[in-house]
Amino acid sequence: MNPLADQLWHRLTGIMPGELKQAELGWLATPLRHQMLLARRRATLIVNRVRLFAFLFALLTPMWSIVDFVVFPFPLWINLALMRFAACAAFASLLVYYRPSGNLFDAYRAMAILFAIPSVFYVASRSLLGSYHLTGLSAAIGAGYAFLPFVLLAGLSIFPLTLLESAVVASPILLAQLLAGYINWAALDWPSFAGAFWLLMLITAVSALAGMSQLAFMIALVRQAIRDPLTGTFSRRSGEELIDLQFTIAKRNNLPLAIAFLDIDHFKDINDSFGHEAGDKVLADVTAFVGKNLRRGDTLVRWGGEEFLLVMTNTDRSQAEAAVARLRAAGFGTRPDKMPLTASIGIAERSVDQAADWKSLVDLADQRMYRAKQGGRDRVVSCDAPAVP
């Protein structure tokens, strides 16, 4: 980032301290770069919001039939009641059939159905009401039916959406409104149409902003929940979730998946000689060193005290060996006495080692790391042949 943009960013984060990090800003615009664990948690939240909305609408939609019955003539109220019960059934099925799966496309589909039900109801009820000449109270209640698009766009605000997603959901509603105006152009009271359209756009903008601010909050919370506070790498719990996911994807697509189990050598000695704080600093330095030399898509997990897992997607054994050799060549930093820090490393790969599940893959990498320790430390074991010094 250039210095001016950097300065601007600092001003902005000064307004809202402790919220987003610079690299996360783009995540508010599109979901393309979202990390897998954020995407899963967001998908769950979106489906839960859809279910909440579906529950409320399934209850409230048929209840409004009482008002229709009081103010509208027969058979208008009965037709509206039938439409309301059909909408209620659709909302109830959405509630029954959609459970959070952690898949973002399932969440998008649930949202699309949620918005489609009132949209269909809106078009059908408007054309039905248009064929009656209503006056007085019934005209006032009938006019209320025209506000459904406003409710839909305002409803967007309860979802933690990116700017792009809000635009994609809102644009069919705005376009349909424009199209309806264009079709009725001859009979249109255009100043009030333009005023209403302006209001719709304003509500869309406020909803998009509300969605993005929910998302920003969520990004910060997920970051805190999945990261190890000392090193900033993934914590063991989120690492397990991530490896489980990566293993399932690799197995489904028959792709390689390599894991390097990395254990710092003689770490207890650092703690004993220089104190726990110096030990903490060494751990933070190691992750900074390793992090600098990671490929995009590789993930570092703090598995235990001075144990780390490097998860390498779409990487076979020889590629993993090359990646680990690169890390060792760059070094893991130095001890407080300036001696180079070393690590013992075990590598396992899903397909070549025929691991049945992610736990056996990690266990195998762990056993090989142990063999590297037994073989004299500062070495790599990647198969059942003797260790490479």
Ligand SMILES: Nc1nc2c(ncn2[C@@H]2O[C@H](COP(=O)(O)OP(=O)(O)OP(=O)(O)O)[C@@H](O)[C@H]2O)c(=O)[nH]1
């Ligand atoms: N400073 C610091 N030390 C930790 C942390 N977590 C674990 N440790 C220490 O790491 C040390 C690990 O020691 P060992 O398992 O004996 O391993 P080692 O001394 O590295 O010896 P080898 O692995 O056999 O080379 C223990 O003394 C733990 O107390 C931490 O977060 N900070």
